[in-house]
Amino acid sequence: MKHACKEISRLASDSLDRKLGLWEKLKFRMHLFICVNCRNCDNNLKLIRNALDLIEKTKYGQARLSDVQRDQLHQTLKKNTGC
Amino acid sequence: MTQAMLHSFQIHTHARYFRLATHQTFWQSRIVNSDPHLWLKDHGDYLYRYALSRLHNEDLASDMLQETLLAGWRGFENFAGQSSIRTWLVGILKHKIIDHIRLDIRNRKLAESVENDPTSAYFNENGSWSEAPSAWQDNPEELCQSEQFHAVLESCIGKLPEKQQIVFRMRDITGDDSDTICKSCDMTSTHLHVLLHRARLALRMCLQWNWFGEGSRS
Numbered sequence: 001m002k003h004a005c006k007e008i009s010r011l012a013s014d015s016l017d018r019k020l021g022l023w024e025k026l027k028f029r030m031h032l033f034i035c036v037n038c039r040n041c042d043n044n045l046k047l048i049r050n051a052l053d054l055i056e057k058t059k060y061g062q063a064r065l066s067d068v069q070r071d072q073l074h075q076t077l078k079k080n081t082g083c
Numbered sequence: 084m085t086q087a088m089l090h091s092f093q094i095h096t097h098a099r100y101f102r103l104a105t106h107q108t109f110w111q112s113r114i115v116n117s118d119p120h121l122w123l124k125d126h127g128d129y130l131y132r133y134a135l136s137r138l139h140n141e142d143l144a145s146d147m148l149q150e151t152l153l154a155g156w157r158g159f160e161n162f163a164g165q166s167s168i169r170t171w172l173v174g175i176l177k178h179k180i181i182d183h184i185r186l187d188i189r190n191r192k193l194a195e196s197v198e199n200d201p202t203s204a205y206f207n208e209n210g211s212w213s214e215a216p217s218a219w220q221d222n223p224e225e226l227c228q229s230e231q232f233h234a235v236l237e238s239c240i241g242k243l244p245e246k247q248q249i250v251f252r253m254r255d256i257t258g259d260d261s262d263t264i265c266k267s268c269d270m271t272s273t274h275l276h277v278l279l280h281r282a283r284l285a286l287r288m289c290l291q292w293n294w295f296g297e298g299s300r301s
Contacts, residue, residue, distance in 0.1 A: 004210025006202065013280040017254065017261055018272075040216040044287050044295075047219055047226075051236075052255050054227040060136040064128045069145045073127070076149055077119045081156050 003031050005038050012042040016049055116168075119156045123148075126169045130176055137180050137257050147183070151176040177263070184249070184267040193246045202284050216287065219295045232294060239289035243282050250275060251282040 011020060011028045020028060032039050065073070077083075116122075130151060134144035154175050155162075162171050207213050226232050240248060250268060253259045254275075261272055268275070 004206070005212050006206040006210040009202070009205075009284060010276075010280050013283050014276050016283075017276060017279060037212045037215045040218050041212075041287065044216055044219055044291075045283050047221070047223060048283070048286060048290065049255055050223040051226045051232075053258070054223050055233065055236075056136065056256050056258075058227065060132055063132045063135050065131045065145070065148075069131075069141075070123070070127065073123055073145065073149055073152070074120060077123065077152060077156075080153055081119055083118065083120075 003027055005031075005035065005041075008032070008035070008038045009041055012038070012045055016045065117156065117159045119152045122152055122155065122168065122172060126172055129169065130172060133173060134176060134180060137253070137259070138183070139252075143183075147176060147179050150179055154179075181263065181267045184253075185269060188246070188249065188268055191245075193249070200281075202281055205284055205288065216291070217295065221295070235290065235294050239286050239293065242289065243285055247278050247282040247285070250278050251286070254279055255283075 008028060008031045011024055014020065014024075015028070032042060127148065130148050131144055134147045135141065138144050138147065151172055155172050158175075162168070166174075205213060240251065243251060246268075250264055253264045253267070254261070259267075261275060264270075265272055265275055270278075
């Protein structure tokens with residue numbers, strides 16, 4: 001039942017993007033239970049994902065159109081729609 | 084209210100700025116403002132943030148917003164009224180961004196073969212780790228406040244092959260779903276998962292060396 005860590009690392013990555021199948025999930029959980037390296041890798045990947053998520057929120061959460069951009073947009077709309 | 088009354092109501096009261104989607108009866112419909120200037124006022128910042136977080140370029144994000152408002156104005160008859168106008172505009176913007184990224188990838192002829200798996204470098208022949216991953220002690224809240232960490236992270240992402248960078252940024256930074264990314268990049272979901280796996284392991288390794296590893300910050 002020992003599955004290669006390489007294969008498990010793929011499942012750790014995939015689990016961030018899709019729902020694992022029943023068999024995949026079982027294989028994944030059982031391997032993590034016995035393998036501290038893969039457990040660490042799984043936690044590392046989750047930490048990266050969470051940190052990026054937080055960074056992104058602070059980076060673009062406050063972004064706004066500048067007054068110049070807004071004026072330009074109004075002018076273009078006026079020219080193209082006539083209203 | 085008869086259709087004739089409805090018609091005159093439309094003509095006299097909201098001739099230009101208020102239009103009803105044509106296939107709806109009066110009772111189903113909500114009157115929605117079709118003035119693009121008002122859309123810009125009410126939803127401009129929201130749409131701009133949506134575009135900016137995906138394109139990372141202020142001028143480009145503003146251009147996409149402009150195209151979206153114009154497309155919305157021209158195609159207002161297609162607005163079904165079942166969603167809010169903001170949701171509808173986001174839908175238009177999303178497609179414009181997908182088209183832009185797809186063209187960009189084609190023009191730059193970015194390709195990465197599925198063969199020659201670079202993740203093999205992290206494993207022995209029997210598939211176990213050649214260098215054991217360690218437990219990282221930091222928590223995300225503290226990490227995201229560290230300017231130094233931002234710099235290390237950005238430089239690690241910058242070292243990834245270009246196509247991996249694009250899909251990784253879309254998935255883990257912008258948070259787009261797999262479907263959207265596959266459409267933007269003309270790839271199957273399996274290919275996408277292969278690239279994300281490569282990107283994440285490379286990034287993990289880079290951060291292990293440059294941030295989390297013993298002595299990396301001394």
